[in-house]
Amino acid sequence: MSExxxxxxxxxxxxxxxxxxxxxxxxxxxxxxxxxPNGYLHIGHAKSICLNFGIAQEFGGVCHLRMDDSNPLTExxxxxxxxxxxxxxxxxxxxxxxxxxxxxxxxxHEFAVRLIEKGKAYVCDxxxxxxxxxxxxxxxxxxxxxxxxxxIEENLDLFRRMRAGEFPDGSRVLRAMIDMASPNLNMRxxxxxxxxxxxxYRRGDAWxxxxxxxMTHGQSDSIEGITHSICxxxxxxxxxxxxxxxxxxxxxCHPQQIEFARLNLTYTVMSKRKLLILVDxxxxxxxxxxxxxxxxxxxxxxxxxEAIRSFCERIGVAKANSVVDIALLEHCLREDLNKRAPRVMxxxxxxxxxxxxxxxxRFEELDAVNNPEDEAMGSRKIPFSRVLYIERDDFREDxxxxxxRLAPGREVRLRYAxxxxxxxxxxxxxxxxxxxxxxxxxxxxxxxxxDGRKVKATIHWVxxxxxxxxxxxxxxxxxxxxxxxxxxxxxxxxxxxxxxxLRVLKGCQVEPSLASAAPGSIFQFERKGYFCxxxxxxxxxxxxxxxxxxxKDIWARxxxxxxxxxxx
Ligand code: ATP
Ligand code: MG
Numbered sequence: 001m002s003e004x005x006x007x008x009x010x011x012x013x014x015x016x017x018x019x020x021x022x023x024x025x026x027x028x029x030x031x032x033x034x035x036x037p038n039g040y041l042h043i044g045h046a047k048s049i050c051l052n053f054g055i056a057q058e059f060g061g062v063c064h065l066r067m068d069d070s071n072p073l074t075e076x077x078x079x080x081x082x083x084x085x086x087x088x089x090x091x092x093x094x095x096x097x098x099x100x101x102x103x104x105x106x107x108x109h110e111f112a113v114r115l116i117e118k119g120k121a122y123v124c125d126x127x128x129x130x131x132x133x134x135x136x137x138x139x140x141x142x143x144x145x146x147x148x149x150x151x152i153e154e155n156l157d158l159f160r161r162m163r164a165g166e167f168p169d170g171s172r173v174l175r176a177m178i179d180m181a182s183p184n185l186n187m188r189x190x191x192x193x194x195x196x197x198x199x200x201y202r203r204g205d206a207w208x209x210x211x212x213x214x215m216t217h218g219q220s221d222s223i224e225g226i227t228h229s230i231c232x233x234x235x236x237x238x239x240x241x242x243x244x245x246x247x248x249x250x251x252x253c254h255p256q257q258i259e260f261a262r263l264n265l266t267y268t269v270m271s272k273r274k275l276l277i278l279v280d281x282x283x284x285x286x287x288x289x290x291x292x293x294x295x296x297x298x299x300x301x302x303x304x305x306e307a308i309r310s311f312c313e314r315i316g317v318a319k320a321n322s323v324v325d326i327a328l329l330e331h332c333l334r335e336d337l338n339k340r341a342p343r344v345m346x347x348x349x350x351x352x353x354x355x356x357x358x359x360x361x362r363f364e365e366l367d368a369v370n371n372p373e374d375e376a377m378g379s380r381k382i383p384f385s386r387v388l389y390i391e392r393d394d395f396r397e398d399x400x401x402x403x404x405r406l407a408p409g410r411e412v413r414l415r416y417a418x419x420x421x422x423x424x425x426x427x428x429x430x431x432x433x434x435x436x437x438x439x440x441x442x443x444x445x446x447x448x449x450x451d452g453r454k455v456k457a458t459i460h461w462v463x464x465x466x467x468x469x470x471x472x473x474x475x476x477x478x479x480x481x482x483x484x485x486x487x488x489x490x491x492x493x494x495x496x497x498x499x500x501x502l503r504v505l506k507g508c509q510v511e512p513s514l515a516s517a518a519p520g521s522i523f524q525f526e527r528k529g530y531f532c533x534x535x536x537x538x539x540x541x542x543x544x545x546x547x548x549x550x551x552k553d554i555w556a557r558x559x560x561x562x563x564x565x566x567x568x
Contacts, residue, residue, distance in 0.1 A: 010317035012051065012258055016059055016228055019256075025227040029061030032226050033087070034068040034101075034217065037079035037201075039272035040287040040294045041086045043308065043329070044263040050312035051260070052230055053092040064224055065094040069102045070216040072200040080201075082287075086295040091305045101220045102202045108211045108219055109163070111249045112174055112192055116155045120248050121192060122148055123158040124175045131173070134180075135188050142180035142188040162195055165208045169195050174209075178244065186241045190214055218242040218257070219249065226255040232262040233321060263315065264323040267477035268293050269484050269493050283497060284478070288536075290546050291478045291501050301475070302522050302532030302548030307336040326477065330549045337522060337530045337548065342370045342377060345415065345460040346510040346525040346545075348472055350389035352435045352464065355420060358386040363463070366446070368416045382511055384417050387464040389509045394459045395436060397425055404456035406436070413458040415526060419444040460526045467509035471544045472531070474503040508545075516540045527551065 020027050031052040035041060041049075056063035065087060069075045084098075115121035124147045126134060136142035150158070162172055174193035182188055192215040197208045221229045229242075236259045246254050269275065270293060278284045278292065287294050290301035298308065311332040315324050345368075365381035390406070399407040406412050411421040418440040426435040443450055447458070478501045485493030514523070519535040523545075531545040538544040 010260075011319060012228075012230060012260060012317055013055060013058070015256075015258060016055055019227070020059060028225075028227055029056060029059040030064065030225055030227045031056050031061065031230060032064040032066050032221065032224065034066045034220075035083050036068045036071070036074075037076060037083060038071070038074035039079060039276055040082050040296055042270050042272070042275065042295065043265065043268075043293045043298065043311075044270045046090060046295060046308050047263040047312050047315065047317075048230070048232070049087055049090060049092060050309055051317055053087075053094075055228070055230075061227075062097055063092070063094060064097040064099055064226070066099040066101060066220060066224070068213075068217065068220070069100055069200075069202065070211050070213065072196055072198040072203075072210060075201050077201050082296065086299075089299065089305060090295065090308060099220075099224060100202060101216050102200060104216075104220055104223055105203060105207055105211070107223060108215060109209075111219055111245075111251075112159065112211070112215070113156070114249055115176065115192070116152060116159060116174075118248065119152055119177065121174055121176050122150050122155050123162065123172050124148070124189075125172050128170060131191070135185060136180070138183075138185070142185075144180050145175070145189065148177065148189070159193075159209075162193070163207075163209050165197070167195055169197055171195065176241075176245070176248075178241075184237055184240055186214070186238050187244070190241060214238060214241050214245070218246055218255070219251065221255040222246055222251040222253045225253050229255040229257045231257060231259055233259045233319075234262070235259055259319070260317050261319060261321045264321070265293065265329065266323055266326045266482040267479045267484070268326060269479070274485075274493060277494070283494070290473070291475055300532075300535055301546055302337075302530060303333055304336050304340075304522075307333040310336065323483070333549050334530065334551075337524065339373055340371075341522045341524040341530055343368075343372070343524045343526050344511050344514060345382070345462055346470070346472070346508060346514070346523075346528065346531070347389045347391055347460065347462050347467070348505055348508045348525075348528060349392045350462075350507065350509045351392040351395065351433060353388040353390050353420070353461070354435060354437050355386050355388070355440045356423065356437055357439045360386050362386070363466075366416050380513060382416060382513075383463045383466040385463045385465055388414070388461045389464055389467060390414075390436075390459055390461045392433070394457075395422070395433065397433065405459055406457075411441075411455050413444075413447050413455045414440075414461050415458050416447060417445075417461070418442070418447070419449060419455055460528075462509050462511050464509070466512045468512055468515045468541070468543065470508045470510045470514070470542075471537075472505040472508045472547065473534070473545065474505065474547045476501050476503075510543065510545075514543055517543055522548065524551075 033049050033052045053063045124145045134143045173191045175189045175191050178187045180188045191212050193209045196210050199205050239257050242257050284292055288296035288300045311329050363385040366384050367379050368382045369379050370377040395406040396403055406422050408422050411419050420438040420440045422436050422438050424437040428434050479496045480498045481496035484496050489495040517533045519533050519538050522532045525531050529550040530548040532548050534544040534546050
């Protein structure tokens with residue numbers, strides 16, 4: 001490894017490097033990614049996954065995958081499986097280190113008993129509302145619970161009976177006895193156990209008391225021998241409690257909790273709670289809707305693991321919260337697909353072109369390059385014949401100044417084919433253009449004229465009798481507001497849902513090589529963007545494509561600026 005690549009890239013890697021140099025944890029590095037299986041993973045999780053698995057890889061350590069499953073009401077094996085699949089797909093491996101916090105329930109219970117025995121935890125009969133009221137605020141100290149002075153024996157007995165199922169949900173909790181006057185609200189006798197009479201997806205009816213996040217998380221880290229417990233900033237205020245619990249329980253392994261800023265993206269919501277609302281209310285088609293930022297959604301949209309990993313690398317890891325422009329994510333995808341996506345021709349909004357001097361009974365095959373970025377991808381044959389389709393907006397009857405594409409009397413190049421000239425426009429009764437009558441120059445086969453005359457535009461096309469009809473889905477951001485749910489939305493993120501986030505085009509015509517393209521495969525439709533074959537709705541002969549990301553649209557920029565620059 002060169003000096004350059006050895007230099008830590010962020011403050012967390014700096015800490016780990018220093019710890020290793022100092023021989024802390026005997027030089028071991030053990031991280032973990034701890035999702036709660038109550039929803040699908042999203043791009044924010046990918047940041048944490050890349051960080052935790054990345055650090056383990058770089059320091060010769062290991063990263064555990066742990067399901068942080070301590071709430072029977074929201075967790076589901078469907079989510080467990082999806083989490084496992086998604087992390088594998090992203091390209092990370094936990095070897096045999098897949099764990100479940102729910103496997104630690106016995107140990108955690110033992111820890112709780114230990115705290116009671118030490119006089120560091122007590123059973124409290126206040127209701128949830130009362131506990132909140134007693135907790136005080138940032139400016140006001142809390143009030144001690146009237147149940148705080150129960151004897152150790154009484155606490156042990158009540159906790160035993162809680163566990164035995166003698167009490168209804170919400171009637172009692174186990175709380176840590178710390179300090180109701182602490183400036184840190186998390187230290188004001190936090191709840192450690194609550195009664196929930198509900199079967200757990202893995203433990204069935206074995207338990208009716210469940211540990212809270214705080215009681216579960218640090219102790220699970222310690223049980224697994226985690227060295228660096230990396231989490232997001234909102235847990236910074238929980239760190240004193242994390243440390244307190246490990247110390248008071250007396251656990252031998254004390255992982256170091258380090259917090260970093262979570263990923264926020266413009267025009268996106270990321271919390272599982274909000275994503276669940278979108279899914280449950282049918283505002284998107286599911287967790288894998290190509291518009292949502294779940295790994296599933298991104299994958300169906302055409303994102304590659306490489307693009308996501310490169311994005312996570314580029315955004316880096318910092319200590320201050322910020323919002324990343326979604327354009328960067330798109331940029332990373334474009335950059336990756338540019339290298340690997342075969343180029344093809346697809347006409348999204350077709351208008352018929354008839355080449356009057358090309359015989360009706362003739363057709364020929366022309367050579368087309370598969371990827372100018374990668375010679376090894378070779379070339380293919382594309383059929384050419386008398387009747388073609390081109391994009392409706394590649395023709396203007398009355399072209400504006402900087403418009404160099406097809407117009408009456410004007411010549412353009414058909415990509416990989418010939419120069420054609422528009423001779424005549426055929427319209428229907430409503431004045432809509434239905435057909436362009438053109439002529440071609442047989443001398444320009446392949447797209448070059450022996451007399452050296454220039455054309456200013458090259459457009460894509462397909463042969464009408466060979467083309468395959470296709471459905472194409474175009475996407476925009478799911479929200480119109482860069483920060484959905486802010487004041488402009490009166491706090492309701494659903495207000496800025498973008499009504500145009502999905503546009504379905506039914507009458508598209510794509511080149512014949514795409515008829516049986518494999519689901520999930522990715523193409524560049526020349527001049528139109530990167531598209532992938534939908535993994536759910538596409539069928540052989542009836543392909544459905546999702547636009548993954550657009551190409552930069554130079555013409556749109558010129559139109560925006562009022563036309564200062566020539567078209568490419
Ligand atoms: P959400 O708030 O989206 O529902 P969560 O934090 O409740 O997410 P968990 O399953 O608990 O979801 O998250 C697992 C891990 O992923 C945690 O360590 C968490 O800190 C991290 N994580 C979650 N969201 C982000 C994000 N936006 N950026 C970075 N890391 C994240
Ligand atoms: Mg969480």
